[in-house]
Amino acid sequence: MNNLSWRAIRAFILVADAGSFTAAARESGFSKANLSQLVTELETALDIQLLYRTTRQLRLTEIGEGYYLRCKQALQQLDSAAEWACESKGGQEGTIRINAVGGVIGEDLIAPLVIRFQQANPGVRVHLDFSSTRVDLIQDQYDLVIRMGSLPDSSLVVRKLHTIKTRYVASPNFLKEYGPIEQPADLASVPLISGSVDQWLLTRGQNQQIVQVENSIKLISGRAMHRAALAGLGVTRLADIYVQADIASGRLAEILPGWSESTELSMVCPPLRHQLSRVRNLMQWLKEGFGSAYAQALAESPAA
CATH class of the missing domain: 3.40.190.10 (Periplasmic binding protein-like II)
Structure with missing residues (x-):
């Protein structure tokens, strides 16, 4: 494949990544006219329409989507090959x-x-x-x-990298208000603090219980979840590194210890x-x- 074709493929990928010729030109430093010409030449050479163009939007055709994914992977392979060749000369760069x-x-x-x-x-x-x-x-x-x-x-x-133990915890004051939590089913009737997942999978031996947490207090941060638990806002599920010292000091209480799990x-x-x-x-x-x-x-x- 000649140099023009490679330039055209790279131009097509730039436009597809950016979502428009204007954005691709701004991000790449190439002119909008040059990018448009290269993509048109690529479509002509392939005899395939890769992009739907209107005055308001640009999107990939069905064939364009498949071609984009394959071309991007191929170029990444070429880039990786070039990096590998440079590394073979020695040095860590x-x-x-x-x-x-x-x-x-x-x-x-x-x-x-x-x-x-x-x-x-x-x-x-x-x-x-x-x-x-x-x-x-x-x-x-x-x-x-x-x-x-x-x-x-x-x-x-x-x-x-490591195996991390997950624990379920709540503050002592929270447990005084909401009573003991002895089974996973009890979690359905108390406030919960969750992160990025919408359900918890509790495991004990061969037994598994799923707890839905969509309606919980959602904090996409382990530190924030930890602080919310200390403040008595609910039961939360965290890695032991967040809560072990608090369990030892009594600031948090571990619930359902038999249902603790390990995560890779x-x-x-x-x-x-x-x-x-x-x-x-x-x-x-x-x-x-x-x-x-x-x-x-x-x-x-x-x-x-």
């Missing part, structure tokens, strides 16, 4: 884009480890952001995602990005340092 869980786990444990990795590898530029939103590792171009819970996509490289914290990486030594080295760095950092934090002061 390049960017690593990470999306991780936030709160105590992300900000107090993962971030310091990443900072120390950055100090030890000054040629690497780390971009770290925290979000509870599920991301698409292909579309969002992250090199590494750190997540809790199930990971259904088997095409990705997954490495276990995992590093997830696209196969192409896992080929890069800087990404593998960071994953190994986190693997070696996270367990001891977690244990130390668990033994220290409350999260609030």
Whole structure:
């Protein structure tokens, strides 16, 4: 494929990502006319309409959507191949884009480890952001995602980072007002504090109970959920690192201890990005340092 075709494909991807020729021109530095010409030439060469254009909006055709996904993956493969070739010359250089869980786990444990990795590898530029939103590792171009819970996509490289125990807690004053909570079914009649999920799955041996939490107080932050529980606003479900010290001091009471569960914290990486030594080295760095950092934090002061 000649250079014009590659330029046209890149122009098409820029426009599809931006949602308009104007936005693509603004973000890329290319002129709107040049981008429009390249996309038109691509459609002519393929004899296929890739975009619906009107004066008010631009959107992909059905074939355009499929072509966009395949082209974007192909270009990402080419970019990864170029990065791999450059790395083979030696040295640790390049960017690593990470999306991780936030709160105590992300900000107090993962971030310091990443900072120390950055100090030890000054040629690497780390971009770290925290979000509870599920991301698409292909579309969002992250090199590494750190997540809790199930990971259904088997095409990705997954490495276990730690096993975290989840506990259900409430303040002593809350329990005085609402009475003892002895079974998962009792949660249906008391105020709850939830995060980014709409149901809790409680497990005890082979028995599982689902508790719907759509009508709960919703706080998409572990720190905020922890503070709300201390304030007596309801029952919440948090990792032990948030609540263990409070349980020990009596500031929070653990409920349904037999229903406590363990959740995997995992590093997830696209196969192409896992080929890069800087990404593998960071994953190994986190693997070696996270367990001891977690244990130390668990033994220290409350999260609030």
